[in-house]
Each structure stands twice: as structure tokens, then as C-alpha cells.
Amino acid sequence: MSDCLFCKILAGEIPADVVYENEHVLAFKDIHPKTPFHVLIIPKKHIATLNDLAPEDTALAGEIFQAAKAIADEQGFADDGYRVQMNCGEGGGQIIFHMHLHLMAGKKFSP
Template sequence: MQDCLFCKIVKREIPADIVFEDDQVLAFNDINPQAPTHVLIIPKRHIATLNDLEEADQTLVGRLPVVAAHLARERGFADDGYRVVMNCNDQGGQTVYHIHMHLMGGRRFTWPAG
């Protein structure tokens, strides 16, 4: 956890373009955006991967899509549509081992994702 990039952002040890914060969740613009809007939404408490979730984490993790929907409405693309993604471990595309949700919007997405 001491070397976790996202934990350092939560502690304000590393700067980020923060777009939302409450007592449980932090959201900030991705430094390598894949869409006109690309926000990372993270729990402030460190949880490395989806595999590390426990029953007690349901409320905290359930907050992530609520924040994503709020940000999509706020930015004006909720009705047109958007993508939310959570990756798990290396083959799932996870590069930072602190669970996070990607909110991407402002363009059309295709399937399969890649």
C-alpha cells in the first residue's frame, strides 16, 4: 500500500486533476485518456483487486457506479451513453493494483472492447 500510486493520490502526495470527492470515493481525470472524458473512480480505502473484495465491501464498491452516473449526467453524456470498466489482474488489463472504475464518455464505443 505504501507504494500504491492511487493511495498516494488520495493522500495528496501525488497531484491529480480531481473531479469528485466524498468521504469514501475519489475521482480524477485519467492522465492517458481513451475518450473525451476518461475519469478514474477509486475507493479511498486500498483494495488491490476485485478478487480481494469481501462481503463488507459491497456498499463501498457500490458507490463507484453511483458516482460514475453522477459524473456522466454532470458532463452531459448520460443520455447518449458511456462506458464503465473495471479490470482485474494482468490478463484483465489491470495496471494499478488499487481497484478503480474507468468512466469513459463523449464518443461512441465499439464491441468487443479489445
């Protein structure tokens, strides 16, 4: 989508500090981190919200979580713990309407 910030990052029109990439997903550092380590993991296919996830996107959704696991392990957070979060829709706190997963670590989270 031409007006989507994350699609522009995928197209190389906007720079990002990439920490992980494979055929299906891209992960980059959040420019407004909430924790010492905060990355966004996005599918390379534009899907606006979790509500727009189609049955044929099931494997892609799994790829996002597999990327989170790989990044946490690679960055040394797998054993100590980390948080993954996905906001859906404006009322759920979603700001960029390209489905994405937040991976946050580097601090102790309260329940």
C-alpha cells in the same frame, strides 16, 4: 499502501485533476485518456483488485457505481451514453493494483 500510486493521490502526495469526491470515493482524470472524457473512480479504502473485495465492501462497490452515474450526469453524458470498465488482475489488463473503475465518454463506442 505506501507504494500504491492511487493511495499516494489520496494522501495528496501526487496531484490529480479531481472531478468528484465524497466520503468513500475519489474520481480524477486519467493521465492517459482513451476517450475525450476518461476518469478513474477509486475507493478511498485500498482494495487491490476486484478479487480482493470483501463482503463488508459491498456498499463501497456500490458507491463507485453511484459516483460513475453522478459524474456522467454532471458532465452531460448520461443521456448520450458512456462506458464503465473495470480490469481485474494482470491478465485482465489491470496496471495499478488499487481497484478502480474507468468512466469513458465523448465518443461513440462500438459493441
